[in-house]
Amino acid sequence: xxxxxxxxxxxxxxxxxxxxxxxxxxxxxxxxxxxxxxxxxxxxxxxxxxxxxxxxxxxxxxxxxxxxxxxxxxxxxxxxxxxxxxxxxxxxxxxxxxxxxxxxxxxxxxxxxxxxxxxxxxxxxxxxxxxxxxxxxxxxxxxxxxxxxxxxxxxxxxxxxxxxxxxxxxxxxxxxxxxxxxxxxxxxxxxxxxxxxxxxxxxxxxxxxxxxxxxxxxxxxxxxxxxxxxxxxxxxxxxxxxxxxxxxxxxxxxxxxxxxxxxxxxxxxxxxxxxxxxxxxxxxxxxxxxxxxxxxxxxxxxxxxxxxxxxxxxxxxxxxxxxxxxxxxxxxxxxxxxxxxxxxxxxxxxxxxxxxxxxxxxxxxxxxxxxxxxxxxxxxxxxxxxxxxxxxxxxxxxxxxxxxxxxxxxxxxxxxxxxxxxxxxxxxxxxxxxxxxxxxxxxxxxxxxxxxxxxxxxxxxxxxxxxxxxxxxxxxxxxxxxxxxxxxxxxxxxx
Numbered sequence: 001x002x003x004x005x006x007x008x009x010x011x012x013x014x015x016x017x018x019x020x021x022x023x024x025x026x027x028x029x030x031x032x033x034x035x036x037x038x039x040x041x042x043x044x045x046x047x048x049x050x051x052x053x054x055x056x057x058x059x060x061x062x063x064x065x066x067x068x069x070x071x072x073x074x075x076x077x078x079x080x081x082x083x084x085x086x087x088x089x090x091x092x093x094x095x096x097x098x099x100x101x102x103x104x105x106x107x108x109x110x111x112x113x114x115x116x117x118x119x120x121x122x123x124x125x126x127x128x129x130x131x132x133x134x135x136x137x138x139x140x141x142x143x144x145x146x147x148x149x150x151x152x153x154x155x156x157x158x159x160x161x162x163x164x165x166x167x168x169x170x171x172x173x174x175x176x177x178x179x180x181x182x183x184x185x186x187x188x189x190x191x192x193x194x195x196x197x198x199x200x201x202x203x204x205x206x207x208x209x210x211x212x213x214x215x216x217x218x219x220x221x222x223x224x225x226x227x228x229x230x231x232x233x234x235x236x237x238x239x240x241x242x243x244x245x246x247x248x249x250x251x252x253x254x255x256x257x258x259x260x261x262x263x264x265x266x267x268x269x270x271x272x273x274x275x276x277x278x279x280x281x282x283x284x285x286x287x288x289x290x291x292x293x294x295x296x297x298x299x300x301x302x303x304x305x306x307x308x309x310x311x312x313x314x315x316x317x318x319x320x321x322x323x324x325x326x327x328x329x330x331x332x333x334x335x336x337x338x339x340x341x342x343x344x345x346x347x348x349x350x351x352x353x354x355x356x357x358x359x360x361x362x363x364x365x366x367x368x369x370x371x372x373x374x375x376x377x378x379x380x381x382x383x384x385x386x387x388x389x390x391x392x393x394x395x396x397x398x399x400x401x402x403x404x405x406x407x408x409x410x411x412x413x414x415x416x417x418x419x420x421x422x423x424x425x426x427x428x429x430x431x432x433x434x435x436x437x438x439x440x441x442x443x444x445x446x447x448x449x450x451x452x453x454x455x456x457x458x459x460x461x462x463x464x465x466x467x468x469x470x471x472x473x474x475x476x477x478x479x480x481x482x483x484x485x486x487x488x489x490x491x492x493x494x495x
Contacts, residue, residue: 032261059233207336416482
């Protein structure tokens, strides 16, 4: 049989085995049309679901500026004098009818960080429940729960800071099940040669949610008041939930409007990749080096991601003395770049596999290297630009944009090595990947007691080094084929 990889040498046999196992073991079904297909309808609905989730996640960071009494924040001012002031000194009057609270910087940190303490708890349980019961209802009610808690945010803020912290943690609990549930659904819906495209479309909603939510939240706060930020986005979440429950099915076999051709195409493409075992092979799973390769990459990528998301704006405010939060459109530009890159990289990854016969592992390695080394380089560069604000914005945008390549790299490798357990695997890797969001800002604060440029260079170097380590570990130990322990006959032979 002709090798699926052109110009294959004997030493490349490992990569050949993972290119697409099903194509070697079963006749290749003709691809079903994309237009109006059930699988792409699922991707679009998932896109808007993650759009809502990230809009709900980041809107508090914008609203918090108006929620806090400005006199309180002056006490905690750590602005450096190394750079001249970039912000306009004239204050523009806007609607300030929303209630103000006396929360210092430490309290605000607890409010914003409490989300992750709930988020990390439900990752693995979410993947396990999705495998047992399906991801549709789990993801739907995860979004609905997050939406309801968001609607209650103004009430919780009035009750007290403790109530708000608990509410944010509960939002994290609801949102924690969503990514594992979505991965579990794609294990039954995504043909291997369309995985990059379908998953990049669905998860790109998260970036666009950030792009839209940042400036829109600022506009709402400006012309109305901060409470409407939570009410308006909450209503959107409820509308999405109704559409999701109405239009989506857990598996192709139970979908009401899927064509026979598309259903057969999906089922035949996944024929030799799914396991019907009821029990989860926890021990072989946790001993799997390819899984830990994804863990290393996911943890490392998120360290840099959260550094860019939370610390670089702080750097530009306190060192470069320009508050990015005051310009919502400018702060959203990097995430627009990442959203665009995710969509295009998904198309490119599947094109390389289908048209150029690149192996799965080759595509995952290349896209992970670009999506992790690139952001590391520009993150370090951001620490050496002095007081040049324009370059800071440019490097932030380039770094975040390049990170979009990872969406077709390690980020979907769970489905390559164990599609039947993809939700559980993502729960495991995302548990570790949530840690940087919890400890990264704390470590950065401890490394910048004097708040100097040199201290911030150390913060960026550490983040970049972690990213390079994760990319290297993934490149060395990742796999692209379904692992034996993830198949029905992992004690015997492969069909």
